[in-house]
Amino acid sequence: MRQDAFTLDVRDEASVEVLGLFGPSGSGKTSLLEAIAGIRTPDRGEIRIGERTLFSSAHRINLPARERRIGYVPQDALLFPHLSARGNIEYGARGGDCGSVANILHLDGLLDRRVTTLSGGEKQRVAIARALMTQPSMLLLDEPLAGVDRDRRDVILPYILRIRRELQVPLIYVTHDRLELASIADRTLVLSDGKIVASEPAASAAALD
Amino acid sequence: MSAETWAIARFTVLMATLATLLVLPPAIAVGWVLARKAFPGKALFETLVSLPLVLPPVASGLLLLWLFGRRSPVGQALDAAGIEIIFTWKAVVIAMMVISFPLVARSVRAGIEQVDRRYEQIAATLGAGPFRILRTVTLPLAARGIAAGGVLGFSRALGEFGATIMIAGAIPGQTRTLAVGIYTLVEVGREDDAWVLLAISALLAFGAIYLSNRLLDRRGAL
């Protein structure tokens, strides 16, 4: 990773439930999420969540992705094409309640459809549900509204807010859209060229350039 | 088509099917390793795997003859256990397996390389271990390529001659496959019967290639 080493320490943000990650394309937002999820291994640095160290180059710690309990929703949803919506959602389920998650995201009618027949917004919701079913300690959302029509975006956003409210899962929310940021983030990190250049409460994010 | 010809055709298809089924698990394992793993000596490993593809089949047959004969430890162990390989239908299956193995492994490799690694990564974030990912994500998504490999291996096995005649011989009713049958019938002057076997071989070959192409074609629609 071209990033400078930095320590992403979410412990202090425990009271913060949605951490926004803001920056233009190419600034390393997706790479950062991938590193947190365990898909990508950084050259140097540390990643800690609460008391858990997920990665530490100094101490040679690198927890594999499957043990990190971090839900990852990539930019293009990446639903398994050979499974139905239900198959995708139940893939990593830890005996959780498929019903309530499907309910919150209004997926009940879609469950048995093949994922190739879903719209962009529907795919995103299924992908979110899939990640939630693993009962993660944190959810990473990479530009979840990027593949959704402008006019549908206001429909999807409430779902994400519901997750925060009803399931109490901390989110890291990546976007390059300031308006989204304003509606959803409690706190924002700004990325530029692989470096964090600012850490702001969302209120002043609109003033960023 | 005489009873003898029908019997030869049926025997060959049966042996080729068995050989393909038996060769698929190791070919999938090797294909997966070649597609997804890097390790020192990988190029050498690849060459070894491809060996039966470039060696003349009779040469592979000679190696097998030594391996299962009395002068090798494997042959002696089998002898002691009372297991006969040379000049039996088992030798037919083994010859077919060895010759078709590189073809199937290479097809499996190509099929798996086509699977977007990101699916496997996502599955890992969802808590799946490597074996579960292989079973529930990689292989299902590579299924068409693997199936095409199986069909290719099957058609190669159907036509296998050099190695077969070395370790299985041309025993009528016991180890005479279509290809071996054609050769033997010409040798004893029964060319008309040989042409019948040729026609059957051609039909089976056409069918197999057609099926293989259909499997590979529709992959773009996924």
Next chain:
Amino acid sequence: MNRCSHPATGPVTKTVQWLSLGITVFAAFVTPVAAQPPGLVVSVAASVSDALEEIAGLYRAATGVTVALNVGGSNTLARQINEGAKAGLFLSADDIQMNLVEKAGRIVPGTRTRLLTNELVVVAPVTASSFTLSQLMEGRVRRLAMGEPAAVPAGVYGRLWLEHERAWSRVESKVVPFPTVRAVLAAVEAGRVDAGIVYRTDALSARVRVIARVAAADHRYLDITYPVAVIRGPSEAEARRFLQFLQGPAARTVFETRGFGTLQ
């Protein structure tokens, strides 16, 4: 989404590739120099090929002419000649195959003659456990190697003999057919089969032992003789000269030392 198709090959693989290329090119240049055009090609049955090799050596010493041998099962050789193979002389292990060639009009008339006689024997590997002839007749060996019983002379004779002894039906399923009697001998020597039917002249090998001898005197119906004939073609004259040499005293000595019977 494009991927590179192959990773770069390592140094070991590259070396082997260059080496193979070099060897192939070298061989292509060397081979034409090494091969000498033969004066005469003789298609000869496998069972008598060793004797012919020795005689060809004597012939070259005497006349300077190189005789090349095309060795195989007589049925294969006959088929090749009928399809136009450029042999000057054909020495077959039975009359049936020679008849096929004669019927196709490929022989120079008046040159066909009987040259040698032979006998069948049953052999077993020296290293294997023994069996008796009666056990063989009852089909109580696991595998019996023979020339292809439908066409290779040694196999045809073998089947004739077993049918005469009313043992063929019991033995048939144990038979492993081979394209030449030399291949039968090799199989017995290597222990890949329990028994084999070869000629008495083949049983001189140290790695087989004779279980039984099918004496010609007791089995006149077999009449194992080797006919020889000149084949139509450009080497006719040379072939006639070699045929004369085969019937001469030097060749006779070679044949008889190896166990063949000679006719005149």
